Amino acid sequence: MKNYLKFAGLIIGVVLLTTACETNASLQKYYVDSKENSEFISIDLPSSILQLKDAEVSEDVKNTLETIKKVNFLALQLSETNKELYSSEKEKVTNILKNPKYKQLMRMNMGNGNVSVNYLGNEDAIDEVVIFGSDNKKGFAIIRVIGENMNPANILKLTQKIKMDEDSDQLKQLSGLLSSIK
Amino acid sequence: MRNCNVLKTQQTKFLNNLKSKKMKKIIFLIAIVIFPLANYAQTSIFDKFEEMDDVTTVVVTQEAFKMLAKFKSGGEEGAEYFDMVKGLNSFKVFTTENPGIAKQMSDVVFSYLKSAKLTELMRVKDKDAKVKIYVRSGKDENHVSELLMFVSDMQNKANQEAVILSLTGDIDLNKISKLTEAHIPNSGIEDKKQ
Numbered sequence: 001m002k003n004y005l006k007f008a009g010l011i012i013g014v015v016l017l018t019t020a021c022e023t024n025a026s027l028q029k030y031y032v033d034s035k036e037n038s039e040f041i042s043i044d045l046p047s048s049i050l051q052l053k054d055a056e057v058s059e060d061v062k063n064t065l066e067t068i069k070k071v072n073f074l075a076l077q078l079s080e081t082n083k084e085l086y087s088s089e090k091e092k093v094t095n096i097l098k099n100p101k102y103k104q105l106m107r108m109n110m111g112n113g114n115v116s117v118n119y120l121g122n123e124d125a126i127d128e129v130v131i132f133g134s135d136n137k138k139g140f141a142i143i144r145v146i147g148e149n150m151n152p153a154n155i156l157k158l159t160q161k162i163k164m165d166e167d168s169d170q171l172k173q174l175s176g177l178l179s180s181i182k
Numbered sequence: 183m184r185n186c187n188v189l190k191t192q193q194t195k196f197l198n199n200l201k202s203k204k205m206k207k208i209i210f211l212i213a214i215v216i217f218p219l220a221n222y223a224q225t226s227i228f229d230k231f232e233e234m235d236d237v238t239t240v241v242v243t244q245e246a247f248k249m250l251a252k253f254k255s256g257g258e259e260g261a262e263y264f265d266m267v268k269g270l271n272s273f274k275v276f277t278t279e280n281p282g283i284a285k286q287m288s289d290v291v292f293s294y295l296k297s298a299k300l301t302e303l304m305r306v307k308d309k310d311a312k313v314k315i316y317v318r319s320g321k322d323e324n325h326v327s328e329l330l331m332f333v334s335d336m337q338n339k340a341n342q343e344a345v346i347l348s349l350t351g352d353i354d355l356n357k358i359s360k361l362t363e364a365h366i367p368n369s370g371i372e373d374k375k376q
Contacts, residue, residue: 008208105246109232109239123249153252 027096027130027144031074034089039082043174045071049165061161064154068147073174075141090140093132102130112136125149227294228276228346231287236280242273247351262357269352276346284334284344291332291346300330311335311343317355326353 035042047068052061078086096102097118107116113135121127127148134140164171231237251268278284294300300316307313311333318328333345 103245104243105249106240106242108241109237111235111238117246119245123245123252152249 027093027102027128027142030092030096031072031142031144034074034076039076039085041073041075041077041177043073043170043177045073045168045170045174047071049168049171050162051165053161053163057161060154061158064151064158065162067150068145068155070146072144072146073141074144075177076139078135078137078139086139090134093140093142097130097132121149124151126152226272226274226348226350227290228274228348231276231278231283231290231346234278234283236278236283238277240273240275244271244351247271247273262360266354266357269354270349271351272348274346274348277343279343281342284342287344287346288332288334291330294330298328300328303329317353320352324355326355327351329353329358 031042034040047065047070050065050068052065076082076086076089097104097116102118102120105117105119108114113133115131115133118130118132119126119128120130127146127150129145129150131143131145132140133143232239232241247267247270251264276287278287295316298318300318303315303317305312305314312335314332316330316332317326318330319325320327327350329347329349331345331347333343333347335343
C-alpha cells in the first residue's frame, strides 16, 4: 500500500510540474520581459485610437468597441549581430504558441516567412488575438489584440463604423516604423 | 546485498499492486487523461511538406471554421458559405516550384491514394497541367469526408509545379458545386457528380 501511495505521489508530482511549467510560459510574460530588452521594438496602442465615425450609434456598437482593450506590437528586427537572438527568441514564441490554449486559426508558410493567427478564449468571446509573423531576412513581429469577450461577428460590424485616430502619437510611431522596415 | 533484497521485495509488491484492480483503474484513468493531449495535433501524411523551405503552405484550422460560421450575414450566398464552412475540419494547401519536392508530393499523393479509400471525382488534363480530384465518401452519396486535389505540371520540365489541396470535414458536394458554379460558370463539377 505504501508503494502504491509513493507511485501515486510521483505521478501527481510530475503532472503538477508539467502543468506549472506550461502556465509560466505565457505570452504576456514574454512580452513584458522582451519590452525591457533594447533589441526589441515595442509599441502599445490603446483602444482610444479607434474612434467612432459617428457619435450617434447604438449601444451595441459602443459595447463592442469597449470589449477591445489595447493592441500590443512587439518586433525584433534582424541585423548582422543578432542572428542567434533571433532564432532563440523565435523558438521561444513558437513554443509558447504551441500551448493548446492558444487556438490556432490559420498559418501560412512561404519558404522563409511564416504567419500564424491564434486566439485565446472561445469563438464567441475572444480574449486575445495573436498574430505572429516572421521572415528569416527581416525579423519577426507579434501583434496582440487584447480585449475581453470580443465577439468576432460584432467586431466585423464595428469595422465599418470606426476610424483610426490619425493624430495618435503611437500610431505615427508604428507607421514610421513600418515604413523604415520596408 | 540487503539493499538488493529490499528492492526486490519492493518490486514484487509493486507488481502485485499493479495487478490489483484499483491500480488498473488508475492507470486507465491516467491513459484517458493523457491520450487526448497527445492526440491534440491533427496530423496528416502531407504535414512533412510544411517544414520544407521551398514549399508554400496555407493551413486553416477547425477553430477558424467554427468562428467563420458565426458570421451569419451577407445574403443567400453568404448563408450557403456558412452552412458549408460549419462542417469543415481543416483546409491545407501545399505549393512548390521545386521539381524534387514536386516529385515527392506526387509520390506521397499516390501512396496515400492506395492506403486510404479515396475515389476519383474528376480528372482534367490540358497541355500545361494535370488536375485530379479525389474524395472519400461520407455519410451519404452527397457528402464526402475528404476532398483532395492534386495539380501537377508535367509538361514544363524547367518549372515544375505541384499543388496539393486537402479539405477534410463534412463536405456537401451539392453546396460546393453550387458555389463553384456561381463563381466559375461551366466548371463541370455539377455534371460529373451525377
